[in-house]
Amino acid sequence: MKEFLEKIKEALEIEDRDIQMTDNFKEYDEWDSLNKLSLIVMIDEEYDVQVPDDKVNSCSSLQELYDEIQKLK
């Protein structure tokens, strides 16, 4: 879980703070359509799955995103 959060921080270029599994990542200042592509690539690289765009959009927390990845694996 810690590793997942680190990877998310890296993909979204978050450098100044810690993030939590309960965070709604789409409310981050760093969240935009460009960083979403980084997130998609990170998930492909680390977990070897592709999370559909509408699934990413409908996740309301990092936990939900994490669960979605586990489901696809």
Added chain:
Amino acid sequence: MPLLKFNNVGIRGFSAAVPATVINNYEYTEFFKSEDVKEVVDKIGVKERRFVTHEQCSSDLCYAAANKLLDDLNVSREDIDLLVFVSQTPDYRMPATAISLQDRLGLNKDTIAFDISLGCSGFIYGLSTVYAYMQTGNFKKALLLNGETRSKVYSPKDRKTAFLFGDGGTAVLIENDEKYGESFFSMNSDGALSDLIKIEAGGYRNMSTCETVEERVVDEYGNIRSAEHGVMKGGDVFNFVLKEVPKDFKKLISFGNIDTNSTDYFVFHQANDFMNSYLAKKLKVSIDKVPSSIAKFGNTSSVSIPLTIVSELRGKLEGNKSLFLSGFGVGMSWGCAYIKIADSYISHIVEI
């Protein structure tokens, strides 16, 4: 399995024409804040693009490229008996643009000429089509022309597509010769994903009306476009490429028993720099073997593979070389090819 193998067909030469008008992407700030533009441009890697004038068409670019190539190689127009034009921005809905080019280029009336309507995969499809005709042995020489004016397709007020696309035209001269050896092609289609890159209206399902050309705000980011502008779902296009392209790559390698270590160059469709860098990494291909023209010309759809060859590999294709080509996009449609190069000529890029 749609895998193809050809013998002793190859590319005698490549040429390209681009519009003289250079768009500096960092200064493409009429509709967006300059700091946002910088962030987008840095990530996608498209520093400059070329835009046609209102009057210029895909055929004009291909006409210039084809003339340059035939003149440079001193090939008689009489010897061309097949002309294939690949584009999704043809001059007219009818007739096919290839036919007007037969006349403009001064080719014989017994030339076979037709259009293929495909985007980013179009060079692979066009090349395999021409190779298949050539394999019959009944043709002297063939021209494959790829032309696109994507600047006329996308809304400049939709940040998802405003910075990516550019215009260009290329010509490739194909002939039979034993020196070319074997070539291999793999091609695929997934119509279930047709919504990922699309122009909704202006065809014959949703014909043009006053409403279809009306611009409107389409999302929470304030992007503006009409139903006759191109739409791209970037996230899912990414997912599609990451899922399908590596599989196809492996399929062709196994079919052709291809040694990727000794392959000289891997020329990918120039979608954006971010995607291609990751794709090279995922395919375990050294980035030195992956030429990129994305910074100069942006994404030119089916033109991007031959344009990259002309722009980046001039002087590097002397002697015997091998190229692995991969095109993927609108359709969704994708394919790859492994071809041998034997002293292929590359013209200087023409500006019109």
